[in-house]
Amino acid sequence: MSNKETGLTLVTGGTGHLGRDLVQQLLAAGRRVRVLARQPGSDARIDWARGDLSNGDGLRDALDGVTTVINAATFSPIAQRGYVRLIDLFRTPRAVDVDGTRHLLQESERAGVEHFVHVSIVGLDPKNSLPYNRVKLAGENLVRQSDLPWSIVRAAPFHYLMACLLRSMRWLPWWPLPNSVMQPVATTDVAAYLIRCADSPDRGMHDEIGGPEAKPFPVFAQQYLDIRGLRRRLIRLDISEEKARRMGFVAANGCKGSVTWRDWLLGHADEPKGKVRNTPIPPHM
Numbered sequence: 001m002s003n004k005e006t007g008l009t010l011v012t013g014g015t016g017h018l019g020r021d022l023v024q025q026l027l028a029a030g031r032r033v034r035v036l037a038r039q040p041g042s043d044a045r046i047d048w049a050r051g052d053l054s055n056g057d058g059l060r061d062a063l064d065g066v067t068t069v070i071n072a073a074t075f076s077p078i079a080q081r082g083y084v085r086l087i088d089l090f091r092t093p094r095a096v097d098v099d100g101t102r103h104l105l106q107e108s109e110r111a112g113v114e115h116f117v118h119v120s121i122v123g124l125d126p127k128n129s130l131p132y133n134r135v136k137l138a139g140e141n142l143v144r145q146s147d148l149p150w151s152i153v154r155a156a157p158f159h160y161l162m163a164c165l166l167r168s169m170r171w172l173p174w175w176p177l178p179n180s181v182m183q184p185v186a187t188t189d190v191a192a193y194l195i196r197c198a199d200s201p202d203r204g205m206h207d208e209i210g211g212p213e214a215k216p217f218p219v220f221a222q223q224y225l226d227i228r229g230l231r232r233r234l235i236r237l238d239i240s241e242e243k244a245r246r247m248g249f250v251a252a253n254g255c256k257g258s259v260t261w262r263d264w265l266l267g268h269a270d271e272p273k274g275k276v277r278n279t280p281i282p283p284h285m
Contacts, residue, residue, distance in 0.1 A: 009198070010034045010066040012053055012104065013073030015041065017160055018119070021191040022072060029195070036062045036073075053100035056107065063111040068198055070117045071104055073097075074136075092131040094138070101139040105146045116150045117198045118143045119190075122183075122208050123250035124154070133248055149203050155190045156183045156210035156252045159264040160271065166224045167270045172232065177218045179236040180249035183210030184220065186264055189257025207254025213261065214251040220261050227265045 009026060013019040014035035026033045027045050035041070036058065040048030051058020053073050063069070075096040101118070108116055124137040143150050162184050169175055193209045200206075218234045225232055244250070 007068070008032045008034060008047075008066050009068045009070060010036060010049070010062060012036045012069070012071050012100075013119075014046075015039075016072065016074075017158065018155075018187040018190055019072045021187045022070060022194060025188075025191050025195060034062065034066065053104060054095035055099075056103035059103055059107040060110070063107050063113065066108075066111060066113055068115045068117065069104065069108050069113050070119070070194060070198060071101065072119045072194075073100060074119070092135055094135050097135045097139045098142070101142050105142060105148065109146065109148055113148060115198060115203075116143065116146065116148045117194060118150065118152045119194065120152055120154045121248075122154045122156050122210065122252050123245060123248045125245065127246055130246075130248055151197050151200075151203055151206055153190075153194055153197050153206050154208040154252070156185045156208070157248075158190070159184050159186050159211070159259070159261060160268070162220065162261075163224070163265070163268070163270055166221060169232075170230065174233045174235055175218075175221060176235040176237055177221055178244060178247065178249055179216050179218055179238050180241075180244035180247075181214050181251050182217050182220070182249050183214040183251045184261055185209060185211040185252070185257045186259035189259055193255055193257070208252040209255040209257060210252025211261065212256050212258055217249065223262055224265060227262065228270070 009031055011019055011023055011026070011033060014023050015037050019035070023033055023035060023046065032047070034047040034049050036049050036051045036053065038050070038052050040050055049058060049062035051062050053059070073096055075093055105116065118140065120140050121133070121136050124133055124140065126137065140152055143152055189211070190209055197206045216236070218236050221234055
């Protein structure tokens with residue numbers, strides 16, 4: 001039986017937070033999984049493929065026999081370091097989200113991939129003020145222009161990213177935060193939804209996915225302070241809906257996960273830079 005007949009799935013970004021949850025859930029469902037990584041891991045259940053998405057190295061071999069690609073790779077300096085620098089307001093790297101997506105699409109077409117699932121973020125608009133959002137939109141546009149059968153899934157900000165941001169603010173006695181609605185989501189819920197979309201006969205734009213709660217950012221921040229036992233003064237900054245959207249503060253429009261921010265905080269300690277958990281919490285979808 002050929003690889004095509006057994007339904008091999010290639011996951012990019014498989015060593016990140018979302019990617020690890022995605023791979024574990026695919027394996028738990030009895031799927032054959034290949035992960036593209038610059039440094040292959042040691043899990044013997046995974047077919048590791050050494051490669052670099054940013055320059056296309058190793059993609060041709062990695063896609064051999066693959067029927068489905070789930071492109072969960074991304075590079076956000078803010079997420080990597082856990083806080084915002086001034087430079088992030090002016091530029092962000094394109095190597096993974098744009099160049100890497102282009103390389104992956106080209107090689108996927110050559111390999112005859114049957115379904116290309118691309119992970120994106122909510123709130124994308126040509127008027128976005130954040131460079132990372134503009135880069136994500138450019139990556140989406142490449143997928144839309146492809147001749148492959150494709151699906152795009154936009155997800156709200158992940159719980160662990162919001163925790164990283166708030167952790168980086170601990171040294172501040174006052175927390176000025178936009179009083180704008182957001183809908184953070186657990187990566188386990190996103191992973192479960194991605195698998196459903198990958199298995200669906202539907203193609204194109206799928207419903208967005210967010211967490212079970214859409215609330216103003218300061219409300220989530222207060223929950224963080226309460227659960228972590230911290231005392232900080234929250235300063236709510238009222239900004240227009242248009243400006244909030246341009247900054248990426250929007251609720252997801254569609255599917256809702258079930259892991260609340262509070263439950264996630266109770267089950268996870270704040271992660272220092274470089275810390276990656278090995279055991280995902282169970283999905284609830």
